[in-house]
Amino acid sequence: MISCVRGTRDILPDEIHLWHLVERESAAIFSRYGFEELRLPIFEVTELFARGIGDTTDIVEKEMYTFADRNNQSLTLRPEGTASLVRAYIQHQLYKDGGTRKLYYAGPMFRYERPQKGRYRQFYQIGAEVLGPDSPGVEAEVMDMLMLLMERLGIRDTRLWINSIGCPACRPAFLAVLQEREQAAAGRLCADCVRRVAVNPLRVLDCKNPDCQDTINALPSILDCLCAPCRSHHERLKKYLGLLGITYSENPRMVRGLDYYVKTTFEITSGALGAQNSLLGGGRYDGLVEQLGGPPTHGFGFALGLDRFVLALPETVRAGLRPVQDVYLAPLGEAALELAQVVAARLRRAGVAVAQDFQDRSLKSHMRHADRLGVPRVVIIGDTEVQTGQVALKSLITGEQILVPLPELEAVLRPRPAEKE
RNA sequence: GUGGGUAUAGCUCAGUUGGCAGAGCACUGGAUUGUGGCUCCAGGUGUCGUGGGUUCAAAUCCCAUUACCCACCCCA
Secondary structure: OOOOOOOOOOOOHHHHHHHHHHHHHHHHHHHHOOOEEOOOOOEEEHHHHHHHHOOOOHHHHHOOEEEEOOOOOEEEEOOOOHHHHHHHHHHOOHHHHOOOEEEEEEEEEEOOOOOEOOEOOEEEEEEEEEEEOOOHHHHHHHHHHHHHHHHHHOOOOEEEEEEEOOOOOOHHHHHHHHHHHHHHOHHHOOHHHHHHHHHOHHHHOOOOOHHHHHHHHOOOOHHHOOOHHHHHHHHHHHHHHHHOOOOOEEOOOOOOOOOOOEEEEEEEEEOOOOOOOEEEEEEEOOOHHHHOOOOOOEEEEEEEEHHHHHHHOOHHHHOOOOOOOOEEEEEOOHHHHHHHHHHHHHHHHOOOOEEEOOOOOOHHHHHHHHHHHOOOEEEEEOHHHHHHOEEEEEEOOOOOEEEEEHHHHHHHOOOOOOOOO
16 A cells, blocks of 8 residues: 655545635635735745755755756755745736735645644645835734634634844844853753854744753843834834734744744744644745845745644534535435436536435435435435426425425525625 | 654454454444434454564564654744
8 A cells, every 4th residue: 555655644525624714714814905816836946945045944954855857957845935925026026016015825835854743744834925015014914814814713722922033234243142142151051052053043042941941041132132223113013013902922032944034023823733833923024035136125924834723723613514415315226316317417507515326225224324414405216206206305304304396396405505705 | 863652443442461353433234115313133344554583372572664643853
């Protein structure tokens, strides 16, 4: 038997309804906020991610699925979406359309990691990006949109974390001070941290090793070292969040794993997940468009983990989502089967969802089967019905049974109500 | 990349000191010759993850390996 490869999985019909729910709600709400969807390739030239994400990040250094195609070009299965989106934004000169572009994408991403709860090698993200303005109002608007999305999905027990990691004007000075202080304290830090001091001093702040906490707590906070514009930006964001009634926690130790972020970063965690408790994360990336060859453009966005959203859906939502057919046809015998075939086709054209089983079952078996499918009504077609042109329509809810002339069947079995929205 | 746990029927899981492979659920048929749910009866189902080893005998003990789960790490 051949199984799917490690870190990938099949999403079976029992679960797919949850995915549709999240995808449907996201699309509906994002478009309400003015976002438009675009579809991006699954793979890109490797250089795009190396330059976009940063070639010393874990993602680029050890997690990418990189391969040479038959033309010996180095390609990479996308580990995230922002770099591709920005590439498309530049390639198609979407900035020429005027001020602000709000775009979103959805699809699989690929990272070579050790799988665990909420972490797969092929995982799914929905991401949205605002290109153009640099206002913290944009950031508050996006966070508000996410709050609404989670509210609509019934996802609770979440927490919004915000931080500012500064900009090219203030971060280098902070990093220098931070690195110096970390070096001085290196004797009291874990081995991982000592390594990070040289490579990425910010990551030391994010260490979870209990033995490091006292030392880390004594290190300077980025929020105390922001330049005036960054500080003002951060304060305005907090003010807007207050106006919108959005509760948040400031976490000066939260850093992101991608190099392109500046100023605001944020994350929403869920208590319903395990160690991989981050439902979504994002931030501002003002230099990325320019770095990838476009005009200077501000950017702000996030990506949400679809797999994790599905995991975090409440039990009440998880149950009872399975769609059922409107009616079950129970034919008895060959003549009835022929008639049922025609009736089913007619009903389906009239908008009725028809369940039909082609096994030669006893009526009892048909009834039991229909009951297990959750179908509310059964049409019984046997020899009598074939001869008289009337079929028996039984409600499995009330147990009531009536005779319906075949031509009236469509009218009696109302089409399912049109989908809302 | 590191550590711990797990792997037996379609699903959830028992399986004692090594001695015939089990239960519940699900599925199929019947009790009710054409009427579901509740009840009762009957029935089928296995590469005991894989490959070696020890033994008269291995689901059980040993070694290796793979996958899954959880944590570290990392991130969505």
